[in-house]
Amino acid sequence: xxxxxxxxxxxxxxxxxxxxxxxxxxxxxxxxxxxxxxxxxxxxxxxxxxxxxxxxxxxxxxxxxxxxxxxxxxxxxxxxxxxxxxxxxxxxxxxxxxxxxxxxxxxxxxxxxxxxxxxxxxxxxxxxxxxxxxxxxxxxxxxxxxxxxxxxxxxxxxxxxxxxxxxxxxxxxxxxxxxxxxxxxxxxxxxxxxxxxxxxxxxxxxxxxxxxxxxxxxxxxxxxxxxxxxxxxxxxxxxxxxxxxxxxxxxxxxxxxxxxxxxxxxxxxxxxxxxxxxxxxxxxxxxxxxxxxxxxxxxxxxxxxxxxxxxxxxxxxxxxxxxxxxxxxxxxxxxxxxxxxxxxxxxxxxxxxxxxxxxxxxxxxxxxxxxxxxxxxxxxxxxxxxxxxxxxxxxxxxxxxxxxxxxxxxxxxxxxxxxxxxxxxxxxxxxxxxxxxxxxxxxxxxxxxxxxxxxxxxxxxxxxxxxxxxxxxxxxxxxxxxxxxxxxxxxxxxxxxxxxxxxxxxxxxxxxxxxxxxxxxxxxxxxxxxxxxxxxxxxxxxxxxxxxxxxxxxxxxxxxxxxxxxxxxxxxxxxxxxxxxxxxxxxxxxxxxxxxxxxxxxxxxxxxxxxxxxxxxxxxxxxxxxxxxxxxxxxxxxxxxxxxxxxxxxxxxxxxxxxxxxxxxxxxxxxxxxxxxxxxxxxxxxxxxxx
Amino acid sequence: xxxxxxxxxxxxxxxxxxxxxxxxxxxxxxxxxxxxxxxxxxxxxxxxxxxxxxxxxxxxxxxxxxxxxxxxxxxxxxxxxxxxxxxxxxxxxxxxxxxxxxxxxxxxxxxxxxxxxxxxxxxxxxxxxxxxxxxxxxxxxxxxxxxxxxxxxxxxxxxxxxxxxxxxxxxxxxxxxxxxxxxxxxxxxxxxxxxxxxxxxxxxxxxxxxxxxxxxxxxxxxxxxxxxxxxxxxxxxxxx
Numbered sequence: 001x002x003x004x005x006x007x008x009x010x011x012x013x014x015x016x017x018x019x020x021x022x023x024x025x026x027x028x029x030x031x032x033x034x035x036x037x038x039x040x041x042x043x044x045x046x047x048x049x050x051x052x053x054x055x056x057x058x059x060x061x062x063x064x065x066x067x068x069x070x071x072x073x074x075x076x077x078x079x080x081x082x083x084x085x086x087x088x089x090x091x092x093x094x095x096x097x098x099x100x101x102x103x104x105x106x107x108x109x110x111x112x113x114x115x116x117x118x119x120x121x122x123x124x125x126x127x128x129x130x131x132x133x134x135x136x137x138x139x140x141x142x143x144x145x146x147x148x149x150x151x152x153x154x155x156x157x158x159x160x161x162x163x164x165x166x167x168x169x170x171x172x173x174x175x176x177x178x179x180x181x182x183x184x185x186x187x188x189x190x191x192x193x194x195x196x197x198x199x200x201x202x203x204x205x206x207x208x209x210x211x212x213x214x215x216x217x218x219x220x221x222x223x224x225x226x227x228x229x230x231x232x233x234x235x236x237x238x239x240x241x242x243x244x245x246x247x248x249x250x251x252x253x254x255x256x257x258x259x260x261x262x263x264x265x266x267x268x269x270x271x272x273x274x275x276x277x278x279x280x281x282x283x284x285x286x287x288x289x290x291x292x293x294x295x296x297x298x299x300x301x302x303x304x305x306x307x308x309x310x311x312x313x314x315x316x317x318x319x320x321x322x323x324x325x326x327x328x329x330x331x332x333x334x335x336x337x338x339x340x341x342x343x344x345x346x347x348x349x350x351x352x353x354x355x356x357x358x359x360x361x362x363x364x365x366x367x368x369x370x371x372x373x374x375x376x377x378x379x380x381x382x383x384x385x386x387x388x389x390x391x392x393x394x395x396x397x398x399x400x401x402x403x404x405x406x407x408x409x410x411x412x413x414x415x416x417x418x419x420x421x422x423x424x425x426x427x428x429x430x431x432x433x434x435x436x437x438x439x440x441x442x443x444x445x446x447x448x449x450x451x452x453x454x455x456x457x458x459x460x461x462x463x464x465x466x467x468x469x470x471x472x473x474x475x476x477x478x479x480x481x482x483x484x485x486x487x488x489x490x491x492x493x494x495x496x497x498x499x500x501x502x503x504x505x506x507x508x509x510x511x512x513x514x515x516x517x518x519x520x521x522x523x524x525x526x527x528x529x530x531x532x533x534x535x536x537x538x539x540x541x542x543x544x545x546x547x548x549x550x551x552x553x554x555x556x557x558x559x560x561x562x563x564x565x566x567x568x569x570x571x572x573x574x575x576x577x578x579x580x581x582x583x584x585x586x587x588x589x590x591x592x593x594x595x596x597x598x599x600x601x602x603x604x605x606x607x608x609x610x611x612x613x614x615x616x617x618x619x620x621x622x623x624x625x626x627x628x629x630x631x632x633x634x635x636x637x638x639x640x641x642x643x644x645x646x647x648x649x650x651x652x653x654x655x656x657x658x659x660x661x662x663x664x665x666x667x668x669x670x671x672x673x674x675x676x677x678x679x680x681x682x683x684x685x686x687x688x689x690x691x
Numbered sequence: 692x693x694x695x696x697x698x699x700x701x702x703x704x705x706x707x708x709x710x711x712x713x714x715x716x717x718x719x720x721x722x723x724x725x726x727x728x729x730x731x732x733x734x735x736x737x738x739x740x741x742x743x744x745x746x747x748x749x750x751x752x753x754x755x756x757x758x759x760x761x762x763x764x765x766x767x768x769x770x771x772x773x774x775x776x777x778x779x780x781x782x783x784x785x786x787x788x789x790x791x792x793x794x795x796x797x798x799x800x801x802x803x804x805x806x807x808x809x810x811x812x813x814x815x816x817x818x819x820x821x822x823x824x825x826x827x828x829x830x831x832x833x834x835x836x837x838x839x840x841x842x843x844x845x846x847x848x849x850x851x852x853x854x855x856x857x858x859x860x861x862x863x864x865x866x867x868x869x870x871x872x873x874x875x876x877x878x879x880x881x882x883x884x885x886x887x888x889x890x891x892x893x894x895x896x897x898x899x900x901x902x903x904x905x906x907x908x909x910x911x912x913x914x915x916x917x918x919x920x921x922x923x924x925x926x927x928x929x930x931x
Binding site: 033034037038041050054057058344345348349381382383384385386387388390391401404405407408409410411412418419422423425426427429430431432434435436439442461462463464466467468469470471472473475476477478479480482483 | 696698700701702703704705708709712724726727728729730732735736737738739740741742743744746747749750754775778823824826827828851852855856858859860861863864865866867868869870871872873874875877899900902903904906907
C-alpha cells in the first residue's frame, strides 16, 4: 500500500522566492534583528499581509472579553496554573494512563532525543510515507527535515502548512501559518507543482490541495500529529482542527505518533470543557472549532480503523527548567495565536521577521527561554511593550512584564558598555541637582550642534533620526525657567494624609468556585423540542442542516432520502438498527458517497455531534465520505459542551476515539477566506426525532 | 498637589506640562513643582536595567511622597508608577509604591474627575490616539474623550485602530527605528483618513514620536497633547 507521496509531486519544480529568514529549520537570525525586520518591511506583499492582520486583529481581538468568555478565561487561567504547580506529577499520571490505554510514551529532553525516538519508530516499522497534521512541537524539533534526510516522504496536510511546505517556508503564525501569502502567490505556487493552471479562487486552490492529499492519507504508514491538550486523569490526547486533516492523520495510518511539549498536559478530562471552547474563541472567535479529536489509546480489538500503534513523544526542550521561576507562567500558553494578531509590531513586520519558530509576543518570550538561549536573545527587544498581548491572552500570561524581565536578563549576561552609561545616568538623575545639570548641558550642546549633525551622533539619536525630526532638546530646562519666572519662591505644600493604599493584586481564585456558564449565555433549553430547535439553529450557523422529524419512521425515511441511493457507509449503532437494509451499503468508507452514523451525544448550544469509535463504529464513516448524515433521537441531546464533556468522561470503557464535529470541514488558510469540505465532509445533515 | 512633568517635558517638550499647570490652576488647584523630580525610570527598566530603574523609582517616591496628590501629563509614566513600581521594588519600598499609586493621577483622569465646571470652547476637529500604557496598564479608557467632549465647538472624529500602538515604545524607537516609523505612518494615515486636524493624546512620548514623524514627512496632521488643547479652549468664550 505504501509508496511515494502524490501531494509532493512536482515539488522540485518550485523556485523558492522567500528571504533566508523565512526558511524552515532556522536556528537563529541570519543577521541582527534590526536588519532582518528592516528587510521584512521591504518584503513584497508585506503591506498586504499587514492589512490582512489588521483586519483579523479587529475581528478576533478587538471585541475583548465579555461573559461568558471572560468567565471561561478566568477558569482556564486557573487550570493552567494548577497544572504548572505540579507539572511533573501530571506528566507522570498522563504517561501511566496512556500506557495503560495501550500507547507507548517516550520522554525526550531535547530535539535530538525526540528525533531519535521518532526515527526509531519509523525504521522499526518500515515507514515510507508520513502524513502530518499541524504541530508547532514538530516545528520546534525540525522533524520534517530529519525524516526527509532518512528518505521518508513527509507531507503536511493542513492546507496552510501544505502551501508552506511546497514554498519551503516556516509558518508565520501559530494558527494561520500562511497568513503572509496572497491567493495569487498560492496559485502561482500550485501552478508550478501542477505544471498547468489551477484556478485562482480560494475554493479552487483548496480543491487542488484536497485532491492531491487524499491518496496520501489513504496510503500513509504513519500519521504524526501535535497535541492541543493531554488529560492526565484519562490519558486522552485532544487535537483541534477545522479541516479534518487531524482526524485523517490519527485514524487512517497504522501508526500514530503524537508529539507534545511538556506543558500541554491538563489535570482532568473535564478541563476540556473549558479549554476546547476557549482556544477556539481566542484564536478565531468561534465557540468551537469544527473538529476535536480525543484519542484514548490505539484501536481496540474489533475496531476496523484507527492506528495499531499509538506513540506519545513528550518533549521538554528546556521547559521544565522554567518551573518555579519568574517565567513559569509562559508555559500556561495554549497556542491560540491571539497575542500575535494583537501585536502591532508583529502585524507590521510579519511572523517570519522574528527569525524563530515562534514569532510575535509569545515567541519573543518563549524563544530565549527554551533550546539554545542565544538563538532568540534579541527577541525581547522586538516589542513596543504596548500590552495588547496581555489583554488578548486567554490564560492571562503577563507577556509584557516577561519581556521587560528578559531584557534585564539579556543585559545582565553581557559586558555591555551601555551599562556604564545607564548607571551614570541613573545616579545623576536620582539626585535633583544632577538632573538639572544634565538638562543645562543637554541644552548647551544641542544648541551648539548644527541641525545636520544632531542625527549623526552616536547612540540612540542615530536610530531616532532615521525618518524623524530630532527632538527639540534646545528646550531642555525651559519648563523650570517658566515656572520660576512665573511664581518665584514656590514651596512644596505641607504633606497631608493620603488615601488608603489600594489592595494588592488578588491571586486567581480556585477554578472550582467560578461559574461555568453556557457558551451562548442563554438559559438551558426547557425541553427536548427546544433543545432540538436550538441545535438546528446552531447547525445553521456552522453550515450544517438540522431536520426535525415528528417520528422515528419519518426520520429514517429522511435519512434514506438524503442518501439518495448512493453508495453509503453506515456504522453499527443502536439507533441505526435496521437502517442498513434500506441503504445501498458499501463496506469501505473510501468507496462511499455518504456516511451514516448515530451519535453518542449532540450539544444544543453549539450544534456539536459527539461520535465515539468502537467495534463496528469506524472513525472513517463520519470523516472520509464527502457527506455525513447523523440520526439523533432527542434523548441524546444535551444543553452544553460542559454537560457533554462530563457525560463522556463517565463512559466506561472509555472509547479509543471521540470526535466532536461542529459543522462542515472548513479552512481559512487562504487569505482568511473560508472554504468548505477540505478534508472532512462538505455536507452534514442531522436528522432529529422524538425518542 | 504636585505636578510630575516627566523627563520628556523637562528636556524636549515643555509645552504640555506648562499647559497642564495652567489648566490645573484654572480648576483652582495649587500646583507645586518639586524641583528634585527627574524621571520615573521607565527608560532604564524597559531597556534591561532594573537596578537603575529601581534607583529612580525610589528617588521618585521620595520626591513626591510629601504630597496629597500627584498629577502628571504623561500617561505612560503614571502607568509605570502604578504597575511597575510595586512590581520592581521590594519590602517597605513596595508598600510605599502602592501608597503612591493610590494618589498618583494621570492628567486627563484628574481633569475628568475634578474639572467639570471649566468653561471650554475651541473650534477644531481632532482624533484621539489612545496611548497604550494609559489604555492597558492604567486601564483608563474614557477620560480623554470625556474631557474633550466638554469643549464647545470641538469635533471628535474617531479613527480606525485608535487603541493601536503608535510605535514609540521608548528605546524601541531607536533600536528598531524603521519598524517604529512604519507604525507611526500607519497611525498618522488613520488620523488623516478620519479627517482630523490634530491627533490628541495624553502621552508626551507618543506625541514626540508622532510629531517628529509628521514633521519629517510634512504631514498636515499635528500631534497635540490634551492639556494644550484644553488650555487653548480655556476662558470666557473659549480660545482661538
